Amino acid sequence: xxxxxxxxxxxxxxxxxxxxxxxxxxxxxxxxxxxxxxxxxxxxxxxxxxxxxxxxxxxxxxxxxxxxxxxxxxxxxxxxxxxxxxxxxxxxxxxxxxxxxxxxxxxxxxxxxxxxxxxxxxxxxxxxxxxxxxxxxxxxxxxxxxxxxxxxxxxxxxxxxxxxxxxxxxxxxxxxxxxxxxxxxxxxxxxxxxxxxxxxxxxxxxxx
Numbered sequence: 001x002x003x004x005x006x007x008x009x010x011x012x013x014x015x016x017x018x019x020x021x022x023x024x025x026x027x028x029x030x031x032x033x034x035x036x037x038x039x040x041x042x043x044x045x046x047x048x049x050x051x052x053x054x055x056x057x058x059x060x061x062x063x064x065x066x067x068x069x070x071x072x073x074x075x076x077x078x079x080x081x082x083x084x085x086x087x088x089x090x091x092x093x094x095x096x097x098x099x100x101x102x103x104x105x106x107x108x109x110x111x112x113x114x115x116x117x118x119x120x121x122x123x124x125x126x127x128x129x130x131x132x133x134x135x136x137x138x139x140x141x142x143x144x145x146x147x148x149x150x151x152x153x154x155x156x157x158x159x160x161x162x163x164x165x166x167x168x169x170x171x172x173x174x175x176x177x178x179x180x181x182x183x184x185x186x187x188x189x190x191x192x193x194x195x196x197x198x199x200x201x202x203x204x205x206x207x208x
Contacts, residue, residue: 028053029111035075036171037061044171049075050092052111054104057081057095065093074171076185077114078107079194130154130161133208140164143173150190152176155208157201159184159194167191177207 030051037047037059048060057073065071065085071093072082083095099107133152140148140162150164160176167190168174172183174193185192 027108027111028056029114031078031114033076033078034170035059035073035078036169037071037073038171039063039065040070044169047073047075047092049073049078052078052081054097054099054108054111056086056097057083058089058092059095060092064088070098071095074182074184076170078110079184080171080182081107130156131204131208135208138162138176138208140168141175142168150176152208153189155204157195157199157204159192161187161190161192163190165190179203179207 028051031049033049035047035049036044038044045061045063050058050060052058052075059071059073065088067085067088069085070082071085072080073095074080081095081097083097083099085093086096087094097104097107131154133155136152138150138152140150142148148164148166148168150162153161153163155161159181162176167186168183170183170186174181174183176193179195179199180197181193181195183191184194
């Protein structure tokens with residue numbers, strides 16, 4: 001069974017799915033995605049996203065969150081989310097996300113893309129055109145100063161897929177060339193990273 005279900009206050013629409021401005025604030029996507037979370041005391045734990053909307057999310061975790069506590073999480077395919085615990089349940093908690101209207105709209109776009117990609121069988125994490133690098137051998141710098149030899153499998157203006165033996169944890173800040181990003185997923189050969197800012201095509205071509 002497909003783990004992705006779109007719930008809305010209005011009738012179902014045929015894919016590709018689109019949302020009016022009002023409906024964007026209320027739809028919720030059920031996604032089972034792994035991630036890593038950091039509590040207010042800076043302790044980190046693995047977590048699993050169960051559902052998410054532009055305004056809130058439900059996470060499973062090995063620890064109990066406290067109502068009112070601030071949580072930052074990095075979720076595969078989604079990236080960083082942060083918010084305040086508003087409700088606890090058996091095995092996890094619900095967050096009210098802290099985001100500007102612009103960021104909520106951006107998240108709504110991302111969730112809509114995930115729904116459509118699932119329904120149409122598109123590859124995950126392919127929001128922008130990927131290229132095969134001319135110089136795949138690169139050095140990945142981790143935020144503690146560690147340097148790791150790696151091979152770039154493919155790259156786009158928003159991120160890259162990297163082959164390496166030692167996988168930094170999801171959510172870790174890294175630098176590839178001159179481009180800073182965060183680890184957003186693990187795969188069989190290495191990791192996927194999302195750049196903190198969209199890069200220009202010229203920068204991608206010159207760097208890789």
